[in-house]
Amino acid sequence: MAELAASSAAAVPPSRLRRFLDSDLLWSFRRSPVTVVASIVATIIIVGALTAAWIAPQDPFDLASLSLLDASNPPAWLEGGSWAFPLGTDNQGRDVLSAILYGTRLSLVVGLSAVLLALLIGVALGLMAGWRGGFVDTLIMRIADVQLSFPAILIALLIDGVARGILPREVQSEIALYVLIAAIALSFWVQYARTVRGSTLVERNKEYIQAARVIGVHPVRIVLGHLLPNVIGPVLVIATINLALAILTEATLSFLGVGLPPTQPSLGTLIRVGNDYLLSGDWWISIFPGVVLALLILSVNLLGDWLRDALNPKLR
Amino acid sequence: MIAFVVQRVFQAVLVMLVVALIAFALFNFVGDPINSMVGQDTTIADRERLRQELGLNDGFVVQFARFVAHAAQGEFGLSYQQARPVGQIILEKMPATLELSFVAAALALLLGIPMGIYTGLHRRALSSQLLLSISLIGVSLPTFLIGILLILVFAVILNWLPSFGRGTVVHFGWWSSGLATLEGWRAIIMPAVTLALFQMTLIMRLVRAEMIEVLRTDYIKFARARGLTNRAINFGHALKNTLVPVITITGLQLGSIIAFAIITETVFQWPGMGLMFIQAVTFVDIPVMAAYLVLVGFFFVVINLVVDLLYYVVDPRLRIEREQVAGG
Amino acid sequence: MRGRNEPLLRVEHLRIEFPTRRGVLTAVDDIGFTIAPGEVLGVVGESGAGKSLTGAAIIGLLEPPLRLAGGEIWLAGRRIDKLPYEAMRRIRGKEIGAIFQDPLTSLNPLYTVGRQLVETIRTHLDLNAAQARERALSLLREVGIAGAERRLDHYPHQFSGGMRQRVVIALALAANPRLIIADEPTTALDVSIQAQIIALLKRLCHEHGTAIMLVTHDMGVIAEMADRVAVMYSGRIVEIGPVRAVIEHPHHPYTVGLMGSIPRIGGPRDRLRQVDGAMPRLGEIPPGCPFHPRCPEAFDRCPRERPDLLAAGVTEAACWLYDTVERSARQTVPG
Numbered sequence: 001m002a003e004l005a006a007s008s009a010a011a012v013p014p015s016r017l018r019r020f021l022d023s024d025l026l027w028s029f030r031r032s033p034v035t036v037v038a039s040i041v042a043t044i045i046i047v048g049a050l051t052a053a054w055i056a057p058q059d060p061f062d063l064a065s066l067s068l069l070d071a072s073n074p075p076a077w078l079e080g081g082s083w084a085f086p087l088g089t090d091n092q093g094r095d096v097l098s099a100i101l102y103g104t105r106l107s108l109v110v111g112l113s114a115v116l117l118a119l120l121i122g123v124a125l126g127l128m129a130g131w132r133g134g135f136v137d138t139l140i141m142r143i144a145d146v147q148l149s150f151p152a153i154l155i156a157l158l159i160d161g162v163a164r165g166i167l168p169r170e171v172q173s174e175i176a177l178y179v180l181i182a183a184i185a186l187s188f189w190v191q192y193a194r195t196v197r198g199s200t201l202v203e204r205n206k207e208y209i210q211a212a213r214v215i216g217v218h219p220v221r222i223v224l225g226h227l228l229p230n231v232i233g234p235v236l237v238i239a240t241i242n243l244a245l246a247i248l249t250e251a252t253l254s255f256l257g258v259g260l261p262p263t264q265p266s267l268g269t270l271i272r273v274g275n276d277y278l279l280s281g282d283w284w285i286s287i288f289p290g291v292v293l294a295l296l297i298l299s300v301n302l303l304g305d306w307l308r309d310a311l312n313p314k315l316r
Numbered sequence: 317m318i319a320f321v322v323q324r325v326f327q328a329v330l331v332m333l334v335v336a337l338i339a340f341a342l343f344n345f346v347g348d349p350i351n352s353m354v355g356q357d358t359t360i361a362d363r364e365r366l367r368q369e370l371g372l373n374d375g376f377v378v379q380f381a382r383f384v385a386h387a388a389q390g391e392f393g394l395s396y397q398q399a400r401p402v403g404q405i406i407l408e409k410m411p412a413t414l415e416l417s418f419v420a421a422a423l424a425l426l427l428g429i430p431m432g433i434y435t436g437l438h439r440r441a442l443s444s445q446l447l448l449s450i451s452l453i454g455v456s457l458p459t460f461l462i463g464i465l466l467i468l469v470f471a472v473i474l475n476w477l478p479s480f481g482r483g484t485v486v487h488f489g490w491w492s493s494g495l496a497t498l499e500g501w502r503a504i505i506m507p508a509v510t511l512a513l514f515q516m517t518l519i520m521r522l523v524r525a526e527m528i529e530v531l532r533t534d535y536i537k538f539a540r541a542r543g544l545t546n547r548a549i550n551f552g553h554a555l556k557n558t559l560v561p562v563i564t565i566t567g568l569q570l571g572s573i574i575a576f577a578i579i580t581e582t583v584f585q586w587p588g589m590g591l592m593f594i595q596a597v598t599f600v601d602i603p604v605m606a607a608y609l610v611l612v613g614f615f616f617v618v619i620n621l622v623v624d625l626l627y628y629v630v631d632p633r634l635r636i637e638r639e640q641v642a643g644g
Numbered sequence: 645m646r647g648r649n650e651p652l653l654r655v656e657h658l659r660i661e662f663p664t665r666r667g668v669l670t671a672v673d674d675i676g677f678t679i680a681p682g683e684v685l686g687v688v689g690e691s692g693a694g695k696s697l698t699g700a701a702i703i704g705l706l707e708p709p710l711r712l713a714g715g716e717i718w719l720a721g722r723r724i725d726k727l728p729y730e731a732m733r734r735i736r737g738k739e740i741g742a743i744f745q746d747p748l749t750s751l752n753p754l755y756t757v758g759r760q761l762v763e764t765i766r767t768h769l770d771l772n773a774a775q776a777r778e779r780a781l782s783l784l785r786e787v788g789i790a791g792a793e794r795r796l797d798h799y800p801h802q803f804s805g806g807m808r809q810r811v812v813i814a815l816a817l818a819a820n821p822r823l824i825i826a827d828e829p830t831t832a833l834d835v836s837i838q839a840q841i842i843a844l845l846k847r848l849c850h851e852h853g854t855a856i857m858l859v860t861h862d863m864g865v866i867a868e869m870a871d872r873v874a875v876m877y878s879g880r881i882v883e884i885g886p887v888r889a890v891i892e893h894p895h896h897p898y899t900v901g902l903m904g905s906i907p908r909i910g911g912p913r914d915r916l917r918q919v920d921g922a923m924p925r926l927g928e929i930p931p932g933c934p935f936h937p938r939c940p941e942a943f944d945r946c947p948r949e950r951p952d953l954l955a956a957g958v959t960e961a962a963c964w965l966y967d968t969v970e971r972s973a974r975q976t977v978p979g
Binding site for chain 2: 703705733734735736737738741742744746749750751752753754755763764767768799801812815816818819
């Protein structure tokens with residue numbers, strides 16, 4: 001009687017790869033040429049940075065390999081340049097291309113670490129605030145509120161400045177990297193904490209959590225095993241978007257002189273160092289790192305935008 | 317209504333105290349004020365005496381109270397680096413930063429809001445897509461990079477605008493203004509644009525997103541169903557509902573212009589409070605850092621307060637209590 | 645087809661589609677009906693059956709990517725489905741009004757009720773500010789809002805849910821339209837308020853001679869208000885006829901199932917009948933009659949051909965059981 005219309009459903013459920021290739025996510029990705037280009041650019045830059053040690057024509061930190069004779073060469077296609085130093089050299093004879101490759105690696109490392117650290121702190125505090133409620137919640141949220149009234153860059157500057165004041169001078173250069181990561185992370189954690197707290201407050205009252213409590217599952221297990229997977233989603237999207245901001249913040253701090261030192265330069269530091277020579281005409285020392293930085297942030301931003309739109313149920 | 321204002325003011329004061337506490341902690345625990353003030357050969361006895369005189373041996377609360385009292389009067393002690401009163405330094409630098417921030421804020425608002433409205437109303441137009449793409453660049457480029465590029469093009473290559481400084485400055489009492497002369501305006505354009513660009517694109521995207529959200533609501537649908545003209549719908553209903561939340565967020569954003577000025581002032585060697593702060597951080601000049609912190613904290617708290625009150629004034633749902641009338 | 649009894653609204657072969665990446669989906673597939681002046685036509689069906697979309701299409705508010713892919717809509721002898729935007733705008737509010745489900749979100753929270761009323765009135769009627777305010781006042785009184793003079797200057801959030809829906813009704817009636825599309829006007833309200841709003845709508849439309857297309861999934865509201873009712877399923881009308889006839893003697897198997905699943909007070913205490921299965925999703929509508937997989941009376945013709953509306957007693961049902969040829973072949977006449 002109930003003759004089902006013949007549909008083309010296969011007898012075997014499609015594999016996970018097939019489902020991914022067919023998914024809305026990939027479809028919207030392919031549909032948007034901008035996103036495809038952005039991901040290609042980002043990939044090139046990232047791969048370049050990761051393989052810096054192998055593909056860089058020169059190790060710009062090996063002082064022995066530098067020669068002042070090569071100083072201040074313009075890029076290869078201009079008069080006075082040579083293809084041994086494709087993008088020119090700085091005032092000490094360092095190859096700009098190599099410096100960019102190593103610098104990008106540092107910028108990425110700081111950016112990623114800062115976001116991960118902020119994620120860790122923010123999610124942990126957000127879970128605590130949402131789960132415990134009461135005084136813990138109020139305390140954490142008050143701190144968050146106060147911090148939110150100030151822009152992140154100021155907070156990062158402050159932390160960095162304080163670290164400088166507290167730590168002895170000799171150690172500063174070496175641990176500048178960690179101080180920087182900590183400073184940026186501490187200025188970002190708030191939005192993760194807030195989002196997670198909000199979701200936790202909602203999930204906490206749902207039946208599956210209450211069931212687990214009744215059974216007697218240890219609270220830590222409930223929070224980490226059951227609650228966390230359900231609240232982590234939107235936070236990951238924020239994190240992706242924040243990556244660009246983290247890289248930008250690091251570059252800014254380095255440019256201002258309170259980030260990575262010239263002995264361990266990130267793209268921001270390179271730009272700062274090169275800035276001094278801008279007015280005298282050696283523009284390539286700061287412009288090329290600047291271009292790479294801009295492309296990196298732009299492509300990460302585009303990818304983050306696409307991801308957010310693709311995962312947003314409201315826009316579907 | 318009164319309760320609302322009181323509560324907000326109370327919160328503001330609380331935040332200020334926390335900021336003051338942090339600034340004070342900076343003073344006390346980062347470095348030793350005595351060591352930064354005296355030379356190498358001062359004897360230990362002398363240092364002890366100085367410590368006693370300056371009240372550095374008093375209890376924490378006493379010192380904090382003293383700090384707050386002084387801060388309220390603008391007294392922050394002497395700069396480690398320049399050996400003159402911090403208050404004086406700040407007064408010198410403040411006009412530069414405030415003028416720059418003001419011009420940048422005006423730019424950001426006057427360009428950002430209309431562009432946001434336009435791209436929100438004409439979502440699929442080519443011009444909108446173009447503006448959006450450019451805005452993405454504005455959000456992605458670091459402020460300092462924009463500044464450097466502008467300097468490269470307009471100062472180095474074209475030689476139209478000066479690459480640093482405020483140009484000719486005119487004094488009105490303790491205020492020094494660069495806006496009174498043509499040179500001053502030529503000097504302020506690039507820094508102001510650099511400072512404004514990030515905020516402007518942010519505002520534009522915000523207004524656009526909000527506008528699109530509003531245009532999807534039920535009351536807009538109902539307004540259309542009532543046959544209201546496009547003009548009435550877009551500029552009467554949609555615009556007002558878009559701007560209400562935007563006004564408040566924008567206010568907060570503009571507050572952060574003061575902080576972003578740090579970067580711009582560094583790039584353009586603009587003699588303002590931001591540049592002063594960076595130099596203080598590099599030299600670990602604690603009094604200046606603390607003073608800047610308290611001052612900026614004060615600005616932010618005031619701006620937040622004003623924004624909160626503004627929201628209250630503009631949204632009738634907060635102002636007027638709901639009337640419970642029986643018989644649905 | 646002009647005549648003495650020209651219907652106020654005539655819809656013929658209406659088709660609404662929207663393109664997706666899996667192809668074009670048809671949300672409303674070739675429906676047709678009429679509404680006489682002053683008549684209340686109920687349109688009932690499950691969520692997703694296409695009732696709201698039909699209403700949206702009639703008032704010209706289909707949002708892209710949805711589009712009107714075929715058919716004709718005639719209002720008082722004038723074709724309106726292909727009108728340019730400005731012409732349609734003038735019809736909206738003046739000739740055809742609409743009421744939506746949620747009174748909370750239907751009103752702009754930042755403007756007073758009076759301002760929203762006056763604005764609507766002055767858009768369509770040539771009145772000055774004072775006259776418009778007078779009319780707004782009388783509208784508020786008509787919908788039963790006490791202290792109307794004072795309430796004109798109140799904001800929407802100062803009204804309770806039921807009161808807000810009355811304001812919405814006032815707004816819809818402001819320019820005296822001849823037809824109102826009411827999309828689930830009582831669903832978001834408390835049960836006690838529902839009855840009041842239904843009574844209000846009935847009275848007003850009777851007094852003003854306004855026709856109503858009442859879209860809802862609630863048969864109780866239909867029974868209270870409608871003169872005729874159309875039952876929709878999977879984007880088609882499966883049965884249409886006078887309301888008592890359809891409720892008491894349903895013909896289409898879907899309608900039969902629908903009526904059987906409604907509990908009645910005072911009736912025999914039986915198990916509620918249910919119709920097994922669910923309405924098919926848009927991309928998976930079966931060929932022939934869309935209801936045939938769930939139909940207890942389906943036979944071999946059902947999956948092959950889609951039935952038109954056929955006469956069945958005083959109603960019409962889109963079911964092959966009522967095809968005269970079939971009937972004589974079967975010699976059993978249900979219902």
